[in-house]
Amino acid sequence: MLSSPYCPRCRSIRVVKSGHHHGKQRWLCKRCRYQFTVTPTADEASRPKVRAAVTLYGHGLSFRSVARLLATSAQSVIRWVSEYVDTHCSKPAPQGAVVIEVDEMWHYRGSKANKLWIWTAFDRATGRLVDWECGERDRATFARLLDRLRRWSPRLVCTDEYAVYEQGLAVGRHYAGKDQTVAPERTHGRLRHWLARFRRRTCVVSRSTEMVDRSIALAAHLHINRDADPSFCHLPLAAA
Numbered sequence: 001m002l003s004s005p006y007c008p009r010c011r012s013i014r015v016v017k018s019g020h021h022h023g024k025q026r027w028l029c030k031r032c033r034y035q036f037t038v039t040p041t042a043d044e045a046s047r048p049k050v051r052a053a054v055t056l057y058g059h060g061l062s063f064r065s066v067a068r069l070l071a072t073s074a075q076s077v078i079r080w081v082s083e084y085v086d087t088h089c090s091k092p093a094p095q096g097a098v099v100i101e102v103d104e105m106w107h108y109r110g111s112k113a114n115k116l117w118i119w120t121a122f123d124r125a126t127g128r129l130v131d132w133e134c135g136e137r138d139r140a141t142f143a144r145l146l147d148r149l150r151r152w153s154p155r156l157v158c159t160d161e162y163a164v165y166e167q168g169l170a171v172g173r174h175y176a177g178k179d180q181t182v183a184p185e186r187t188h189g190r191l192r193h194w195l196a197r198f199r200r201r202t203c204v205v206s207r208s209t210e211m212v213d214r215s216i217a218l219a220a221h222l223h224i225n226r227d228a229d230p231s232f233c234h235l236p237l238a239a240a
Helices: 042-046 048-058 063-070 074-088 139-152 163-168 182-194 209-224
Strands: 015-021 024-029 035-037 099-108 115-123 129-135 156-159 174-176
Touching (some): 035 074, 048 063, 063 074, 099 139, 099 182, 115 139, 115 182, 129 139, 139 163, 182 209
Parallel strands (some): 099 156
Antiparallel strands (some): 015 024, 024 035
């Protein structure tokens, strides 16, 4: 007998059956009204189709495009990507950094009037994306990121001249100037190339902050920090 899963969006167990989609049981969350298909089994992440979905999404295709190519549903692709990121794409553990570069980029949820700001922090010596935070372009969002960055014990933090940085960073350990944030700005431009959701002129927009956070984690895993096995960037096609 099929047991009721939990909602992947709000984690509520108040879910009911809501028809079928592509032959799979669909569920409806009574708390947030989100519809989703049945939670996969534990060994599903090793299936070639799941791996292909993560690879294709991580290299610029939208969830719907991936679903069409793999003859599945967009909800399944979202679920596979979410589970892969939650399992394999954790943020780097603090190791100490001499100089950290911080910058922010904007994304939108549903419409350009509903902006989401993504704050990123890079270790200058290695070029790795060491942390990030999604939220508003305000002091509170930067404070959340800064609290975690202190574990890296940076001697200097380089930013642009946005006033929030001046308010949160100590004098003598902060350099403000666009000339020292070239690398983060270049990476932000590449993010819009790597992932479909970050392209400004596209219908691939996100209304979920959690999925934006996971997308950044996947981009870091595949492209920026290159923590993934090189073979993961190749589609798992069957031998001819």
